Amino acid sequence: MMADALPKVAGKLTQDAPLAPLVWFKSGGAAEWLFEPKDLADLQGFLRDLDPATPVMALGLGSNMIVRDGGVPGVVVRLGKAFAKVSDLGNSTLNCGGGASGILVSSTARDAGVAGVEFLRSIPGTVGGFVRMNGGAYGGEVKDILIDCDVVLRSGELQTLAVAELGYTYRHSELPLGAIVVAARFRGRPGESAAIQAEMDRISASREASQPLRSKTGGSTFKNPEGHRAWELVDKAGCRGFTLGGAQVSEKHTNFLINMGEATSADIEALGDEVRRRVKDNSGVELEWEIQRVGMFAGAPDKNRVGRP
Missing domain, CATH: 3.90.78.10 (UDP-N-acetylenolpyruvoylglucosamine reductase, C-terminal domain)
Incomplete structure (x- = not known):
């Protein structure tokens, strides 16, 4: 696929981009194209104008993924800083960008006195991946805290989907094929910051003791x-x-x-x-x-x- 066949972007578009450095296993081939959108409008416009036959795949932290050695055809979308913000909406609710890490979400929750999302501290990924896969650990699952999420469809259309529309089962959702999660609202419960930090510390210690975190692994x-x-x-x-x-x-x-x-x-x-x-x-x-x-x-x-x- 030639560069002149692709829509113009405000963000970064890289041809034959090696993916091994971006995934936890540190193996695998290149993306035919890697797109890092500047903002939501950039992502929507690119997908809207991209040939509908071109495959699109979202990439978060690359923790729960094997990228095969022949590489990934089409476009791999990686959400950057513009999609990595987390804010307190009040009422024990957080607005989380699709590119935000579990560590950032849980730390923001702690500072806001929001309990019930500590388990995200232990999942090496981003909000987009958590929502797609119904991420969970240490007794918690995304389906238990998700209110709704914003997704950009393959057509470039922005939709908000309630948790009931995602058809959650164990480590699976019915999120539309090619849809990219750009934001999600999580609701926990009121809690004391010190107790929330203590639970996060307990989870971190348990994970460190039982999992090979310092190896090239995929979770x-x-x-x-x-x-x-x-x-x-x-x-x-x-x-x-x-x-x-x-x-x-x-x-x-x-x-x-x-x-x-x-x-x-x-x-x-x-x-x-x-x-x-x-x-x-x-x-x-x-x-x-x-x-x-x-x-x-x-x-x-x-x-x-x-x-x-």
Whole structure:
């Protein structure tokens, strides 16, 4: 796709932009185009004028994602500082930009005396990703605190969707394909800032003790099946520390995969699939990926051959 075929933008548009530096696994190919909009109007105008056949994908902090080695066709949209603000609306409600991190949301909530959103401190991602995936941890889920969200549709139209319209289930929503979450309203409950900070500290300490946070990882790899915990199934299948190519099942937490240094995304994805096979053979339970797998496999002959999650 040539540059002159793309709409004019006020933000930044980069061709063949490497995505590995932008994702937690530090692996994978490039975006055909990476768009970092200046503001909401820039994003809306770009999507409105972009060829409807061009695929568009939103990228947050890149924590829960495998970008395949052949790269991502079309346009990857990354929301920057203009979308990373969080403000107190009163009544224990926060207005959060789609590019705001869980740390910023929870810290702002603490300062405003808003309890009930501490769990966002433990999720390595942005508001846009939380809303799309019904992010959750430590007993909380986005569906429990979300009032509504603003999304820009693939057409460039801005819509506000109430929580009831998102069809939330475990780590899944019915958000329209290609829609980009640009803002969300979260409602907690009144609380004391000191108690909120103490809960955030407890969550941080628990996470540090149990997860390989200092490794190149992608967060929780598999969804917890009904009545089971994914990490236990992986452990019982004998996969703790198991390696394939440059990728390894974490010895610290078996629902985490690790890039030991030079792993390709193909190594990481193949390791995950092998773990799924071994768990199925051992327990009869079929693990589902929680991590998104996007883009093309290495060697794909053209931009139309896209690997599907």
